[in-house]
Amino acid sequence: MSTRPIATTRSATGIPTGKLAVWWVVGSEIVIFGGLLASYVMHRLGHPEWAEYASHTNPWFGGINTFVLLTSSLSAVLAHYAAEHGDGKKAAKWLVGTCFGGLIFICVKAVEWTIEIQHGYTITANGFWQFYYTAAGLHALHVIAGCVIMLIIANDARKGRELHRVELIGIYWHFVDIVWIFLFPLLYIAK
């Protein structure tokens, strides 16, 4: 008698169930982040005074974090490549490297936010900063969650177990990267 749940072995779409689930997570995240960013764009266009508020964000912090996330995405896809070739140890190393990227991202964000808060740009300052902290904060939470899950998967991959999950966390991580790709010009470039 199999101990694996039926959901892990059946597939109506021809896509492995775990992978399909991650794609549905990504789909629901599009609505979450999409709604948030669409609301931001509407308010930004309807409030000309936000241009001055937006001029206080530092594009260099945003640029460094974009570089970090793009590089961590490369690391994630190389982990997938290693897992696909049955090399769990190498996949685990690339996943830990990806987590390291996530850690740098959070550290840069912590420094950036500290400076901004010290200058009085807090979440209660005005509508722009409310959106700024909400959008970037929600994204940072996704980075932290991704890192935690990735470390668990890396631990399994190191022992050669559940290697298919390396691809699944990779899909999630790349999506987090894509969200930042849009947050960067919206919050840091369009002034």
Add this chain to the structure above:
Amino acid sequence: MAEHEEHAEHGQSHYVRIWGILLVLLAVSILGPILAPHIEEAAAGVGAAFVKGWMITIMTAFGIAIYKAYLVAANFMHLNIEKRYITYLLATMLTLMLLFFAGTSPDIMKHEGQNWENVAAEAEVDRALKSQESDSHGGEHH
């Protein structure tokens, strides 16, 4: 089988190449808005006054963001070799987002209509712009 063959093409060097392109695009998206006023000036000098700085900012910041997202989705998430079902799923979600935008944006982006007026938003815009103006004048004096 065909999927496996296509997947094999996605070697490590391919991923590194895509990463390199993404970094170049990142540099362009940062430099574009910085250089936009100079490009506008230079374009006006050669008779191409229709080239505006904001166009360059929109293209370099958001046009490149869309292309970067496409590169990541197609090459790193392997959407280009994934079953069509996933593309339809994601396209549906994006359509829902656009529907939300189309349905609510007139009420947010405009502050008055035929039978309504958003007094609070108008007052806030007025207050903030006046405050910014007096701050900038104050800065000039000091």
